[in-house]
Amino acid sequence: MTRIVIIGGGPGGYEAALVAAQLGAEVTVVDRDGLGGASVLTDCVPSKTLIATAEVMTGFDSSREELGIELDFDGDGVGDQVRGIQVDLGKVNRRVKRLALAQSQDITGAVTRAGVKVVRGRGQLAPGQASDGARQVRVLDVDGVAGQTRELVADGVLIATGGHPREIPDARPDGERILTWTQVYDLGELPEELIVVGSGVTGAEFAGAYQALGSRVTLVSSRDRVLPGEDPDAAAVLEDVFRRRGMNVLSRSRAAAAKRVGNRVEVTLSDGRTVTGTHCLMAVGAVPNTADMGLAEAGVRLTDGGHIVTDKVSRTSAPGVYAAGDCTGVFALASVAAMQGRIAMYHFLGESVAPLNLNTVSANVFTDPEIATVGFSQADVDEGRIDARVVKLPLLRNPRAKMQGVRDGFVKLFARPGTGIVVGGVVVSPRASELIHPISIAVDNSLTVEQIAKAFTVYPSLSGSIAEAARQLHTPKTAEVQ
Known part of the structure; x- marks a missing residue:
């Protein structure tokens, strides 16, 4: 049985563990903080849970007057203009932590049910390889005490240790102010x-x-x-x-x-x-968690900033050693880390796999309005890296946006001239993270604006603007619409 050791239990690590276990490998995950990593415990899940509360506050504040909603806090039958809704941040943060812990526990349950062994500790890669290609991974306790070391033997190693917040020397965080x-x-x-x-x-x-x-x-x-x-x-x-x-x-x-x-x-x-x-x-910014892991001594090439250099199937410069996630500096997204980890296991365990294609990655900024992107960008077009035609439609023209009191945002599509193949898109709107998906499907499958335009959309809907942008791009002489 092939022995896999994964150092780090974030999205890159636990998704890789599930794939390797499914393919019959003997898998051990070395993790120091809890499965899910920073993405679940201190980053994506907590921040988006906090933002969920903020979205309710913003949505109400920004549209209640236009939608005809009045607040009567003193009960005199007259609408009050002063904002009377407050937030209990302590309660919000308790919910944030509770949900993050629950998500981590769910991941741990799924991984252990798949037969993966989870070892709490800090992993180090030992230098050299055995004659059969096996490597040793040292597991120290969480504080890195050498006296508590144990050894694991692995045929393949995946490093998925993530990163931590960058600090300015003259602005050291104190955790209070x-x-x-x-x-x-x-x-x-x-x-x-x-x-x-x-x-x-x-x-x-x-x-x-x-x-x-x-x-x-x-x-x-x-x-x-x-x-x-x-x-x-x-x-x-x-x-x-x-x-x-x-x-x-x-x-x-x-x-x-x-x-x-x-x-x-x-x-x-x-x-x-x-x-x-x-x-x-x-x-x-963030700093990769690659220090004091013995990587350079084991033949793993690092950038000047400490990121692990990988190829498109997640291999490092050291045979049998792969890497995934923020520690590689490829794209600081949980979805990309997970894909890197899965690709690594498929490749090492002999399965067919497509190399990582960053031109199909969709991403979202969880502000209000949200900003979602996929594929080639405006900068790629402006700087000549790709020849594409562009249409941008403001949401002010969208009937559903008018009904919801949405004033800010747009849909933008990029398509190749001649073929009309969709190569990128931008959505700025409420729930842009959901609206970007049809554009992501188009980019990933090389669909044309004609195919997007011919698909039915619900009326009224914000997604109707995607179809309308595609229709405008399908017209041969369409110029950019501002």
């Missing part, structure tokens, strides 16, 4: 004034969520706009929404330091300006 995104769920009360440092996906999501929950938010962005890595039209919509709702967005403002001053936090910008608030959330 200066926080990383893993620490915010310990807050018992809503921050009155929250400074969010970093305007990437994590920073934008938390900034929008806490603003919706009732915090006064300042977003510090080192770039000229929020979400610099996303579609520029989508980022412009979101930044406009943020500002319109009262967020203080500081563009081209790099944070140099953060310190506590009594019960407040002072953030110093690189140009000497200071910003103060009651709390500060540092969202300045």
Whole structure:
């Protein structure tokens, strides 16, 4: 029986374990924090649970007046204009932690039922290989104490150790006032004034969520706009929404330091300006968990930033060693980590497998409105990496959006000239994470705009805008619609 050892129990690790067990391998997962990893325990599941509460608050606040909903808090029969709905952050965070733990337990149950052995500890890869190609994995206790080491023998090893929040030397988190995104769920009360440092996906999501929950938010962005890595039209919509709702967005403002001053936090910008608030959330990227694992000594090539170098079937430079997830730096998404892990096991265990294709990955930013993308981007078109025609339809024209009081957002499709094959798309709307799926299917299966346009859609529906964009692209002489 082939022996597989997986170091790390996040999406890349536990999905790989399920595949390997299904294919008849003897599988051991070495995990230090709980199956599900950061994705389930401190990142995706907790943050999106928090955001779910924020969505209810935002949806009600932004559309109740237009929809004719009045609040009468004092019972005098006259609608009150003052916002009377508050959030109990302690209760919200208790629910967040409860759901994250439950999800981790569900994953553990599924993995153990599949016959996978789970070992709690910290894994290290020993140098060298035996004559039969086997490798040794050292398992230390969670704190890395060498005296508690045990040895596992593996024919194949998968490293899926994820990452952790990056820290600025002069802005060390204390878990009380200066926080990383893993620490915010310990807050018992809503921050009155929250400074969010970093305007990437994590920073934008938390900034929008806490603003919706009732915090006064300042977003510090080192770039000229929020979400610099996303579609520029989508980022412009979101930044406009943020500002319109009262967020203080500081563009081209790099944070140099953060310190506590009594019960407040002072953030110093690189140009000497200071910003103060009651709390500060540092969202300045992530660092791969690859240190002190013996990887270089075992022949695993790393980038200067510590990420593991892999090919499109998740192989590293060391024979018999694969890697998946955030520790590879390929694409920091749970779905990509899971796919990398599955591909690794299929490949190592001799099954046919298609290499990882990042051009079909769909992703979502869980702000309000959400931003979902798949395939080639506007930047790819603008910079000549692909020749594609573009149509963008504002949701203001969509009848369902009008009925729901949705003002912000659009659907954008990219299609190849001549063939009309859909190669990418962007959706900015409520529940864009759900609306992107038909576009993802089109991209993954090389469907044409004609095929999308001919499919029935429900009337009225937001998805009708996808079909309408396809119809406009199907017209030979259509120019871009703004």
